[in-house]
Amino acid sequence: MRIVCMTNEGQLPMMKNMLNSAMKVGIDMTLFHCYIMSANKEAANYNTLEFKKLTTRKFEVILANMQDTVLWVDNDIVFFENCLKDVQSYPGTFVMQDDLWGYCTGFFLVRPSLFASSLMQQCIQRLNSRPQSSENDQHVFNSLYSSTPLVRLTKLPIDTYPNGDVYFNQRKRSTAKILHNNYVSSTAEKVQKFKDNNLWDESDTGFNVVKKYYI
Numbered sequence: 301m302r303i304v305c306m307t308n309e310g311q312l313p314m315m316k317n318m319l320n321s322a323m324k325v326g327i328d329m330t331l332f333h334c335y336i337m338s339a340n341k342e343a344a345n346y347n348t349l350e351f352k353k354l355t356t357r358k359f360e361v362i363l364a365n366m367q368d369t370v371l372w373v374d375n376d377i378v379f380f381e382n383c384l385k386d387v388q389s390y391p392g393t394f395v396m397q398d399d400l401w402g403y404c405t406g407f408f409l410v411r412p413s414l415f416a417s418s419l420m421q422q423c424i425q426r427l428n429s430r431p432q433s434s435e436n437d438q439h440v441f442n443s444l445y446s447s448t449p450l451v452r453l454t455k456l457p458i459d460t461y462p463n464g465d466v467y468f469n470q471r472k473r474s475t476a477k478i479l480h481n482n483y484v485s486s487t488a489e490k491v492q493k494f495k496d497n498n499l500w501d502e503s504d505t506g507f508n509v510v511k512k513y514y515i
Contacts, residue, residue: 319506355437
């Protein structure tokens, strides 16, 4: 298995925070493959054109790594436990966080198969063919997966793998293995939420020991 993540320069501190949280709970840091888009210096806010470009590139990066089982981790995630064995214990081609309205493409496991690769390719093609559309990677994935044969999806328990709404607004925290700090539009707001909850460490400790690719 490999853990794959990606950032631009604007979100690099948040990636470092995620990596440090993984290191603190004992996740094997040699599993991380971190992609840095050096040309994009500004943090991309949700539902902007720049955000969509990043999420399209994200699917391309995932597809390039799918000779192995991939755990994709967005930068706005922190780990509270080493949950790798737990995530891998669930069946399915895709094992995905529940984002309440659909499957979340910010935290998910995908096992290699021709059908999974085909679904990723379809998502990339759809995003590239509609550059001005308001659809992002998650909208497109949820739209296309049901028509892809032999792809089984399993949702992770929402109390154990909460999104930002469940963790912060519904305050379901006691069994959380991770926190996905979504349901907030801007990177600045996410960083402030992490800081307000003592979940922020942008030191280079974890970043220095992972595999890095500048794209």
